[in-house]
Amino acid sequence: DAGVTQSPTHLIKTRGQQVTLRCSPKSGHDTVSWYQQALGQGPQFIFQYYEEEERQRGNFPDRFSGHQFPNYSSELNVNALLLGDSALYLCASSLLAAGVSGNTIYFGEGSWLTVV
Amino acid sequence: DQQVKQNSPSLSVQEGRISILNCDYTNSMFDYFLWYKKYPAEGPTFLISISSIKDKNEDGRFTVFLNKSAKHLSLHIVPSQPGDSAVYFCAILRGDTGNQFYFGTGTSLTVIP
Numbered sequence: 001d002a003g004v005t006q007s008p009t010h011l012i013k014t015r016g017q018q019v020t021l022r023c024s025p026k027s028g029h030d031t032v033s034w035y036q037q038a039l040g041q042g043p044q045f046i047f048q049y050y051e052e053e054e055r056q057r058g059n060f061p062d063r064f065s066g067h068q069f070p071n072y073s074s075e076l077n078v079n080a081l082l083l084g085d086s087a088l089y090l091c092a093s094s095l096l097a098a099g100v101s102g103n104t105i106y107f108g109e110g111s112w113l114t115v116v
Numbered sequence: 117d118q119q120v121k122q123n124s125p126s127l128s129v130q131e132g133r134i135s136i137l138n139c140d141y142t143n144s145m146f147d148y149f150l151w152y153k154k155y156p157a158e159g160p161t162f163l164i165s166i167s168s169i170k171d172k173n174e175d176g177r178f179t180v181f182l183n184k185s186a187k188h189l190s191l192h193i194v195p196s197q198p199g200d201s202a203v204y205f206c207a208i209l210r211g212d213t214g215n216q217f218y219f220g221t222g223t224s225l226t227v228i229p
Contacts, residue, residue, distance in 0.1 A: 004159070035217070042120070042205050042219030043160070056216055090159055092217075107152075107159035 004093045004108035012114045013081050021076045021111045025093030029106070031055075032074040034066060035090040037110070043090055049074050050096055078113075086115045119143050120208050122220035130228050135193040137223045139206030142187065146218070148209040149182060151191045153202045154222070160205060164191070196227045 005024045013019050025032050031050045035043035045058035049068035068074045072093075078085055088110040098104045121140045129135045137151075147168040152160035166173040166180045166189075173180050179192045189206055206220040 033216070035219075040125075040221065042122075042207075042221045043217070044219070045216045048216065058216065105162070107161070109157065109159045 004091055004106050006089075006091050006108040006111050008111055009109065010112045010114075012116060015081055015083060015115055017081050017115075018077065018079045019081060019113060021078075021089050021091075021113070022073065023076070023091030023093070023108060024073045025091075026106050029093040029095050030072050031094045031096045032068060032072065033092045033094070034074070034076045035092065036060070037088040037090060038084075039087070046076070081115045083115050086113060088112050118221075120206060120218045120220040122206060122223050124223050125221070126224045126226070128226045128228060129196045131198055132195045135191075135196045135200065135225055135227070137191040137193075137204050137206075137225065139189040139191075139220050140187060141189070141208055141218075143208075143210065143218075144184075144187065146208045146210050149180070149189050150207045150209070150217075151178075151180060152205045152207055152219075154205060155202050160207075163204075193225075196225075198227045198229050201225055201227050 003026050007022045033048040034046040037043040046060050047057040048055045052068045063079045065077045090110045091108040092105050094105045119142050150165040151163040153163045154160045164175050164178045164180050166182050171182050181190045203222045203224045205222045207217045
């Protein structure tokens with residue numbers, strides 16, 4: 001049973017470009033959340049998707065957008081990249097009906113984005 | 117506005133001794149508290165949790181203490197082992213805003229053999 005998988009693992013982009021990061025949730029999970037972890041910081045909540053809709057959003061600009069597909073996988077898109085967008089982007093998956101506990105939310109290994 | 121703070125960026129402890137990691141929060145609406153452990157090149161993995169109705173939860177070598185009046189959370193690891201060396205994040209959920217985690221900035225624990 002595959003856990004949460006993210007791709008790509010590392011990528012380098014130029015300022016002003018656009019990037020798409022991908023996440024496949026753990027089998028049986030229907031909810032995907034995205035977090036940004038800058039160097040030396042804790043993960044910051046970007047948004048959460050359920051039933052192909054954005055259910056909740058953190059304090060991130062509209063340059064950050066997402067999508068969830070019918071198979072529950074998700075994409076995070078960032079437009080007009082800034083140097084400050086360089087970070088580890090984490091995906092977390094869960095099953096909404098299972099409620100929230102440490103045992104019901106799983107994180108992927110993350111995608112390292114470097115903006116130069 | 118950092119609602120969850122871990123004021124010690126790093127901690128070194130001798131193997132076999134106790135490790136104490138601390139976390140402070142500002143919002144009294146928070147009601148579920150977790151600790152995550154993170155190794156380099158891996159995602160955070162769940163360690164232990166506690167709900168706001170309790171003040172202590174123990175799981176093997178790991179114990180989490182919650183002091184709601186002080187808005188303070190701590191993780192005790194005893195005895196500490198070299199394999200415990202990792203970055204530890206406290207994460208807090210606020211039930212009325214769904215399952216959005218608020219993470220601390222992390223404490224890097226090094227257990228010296």
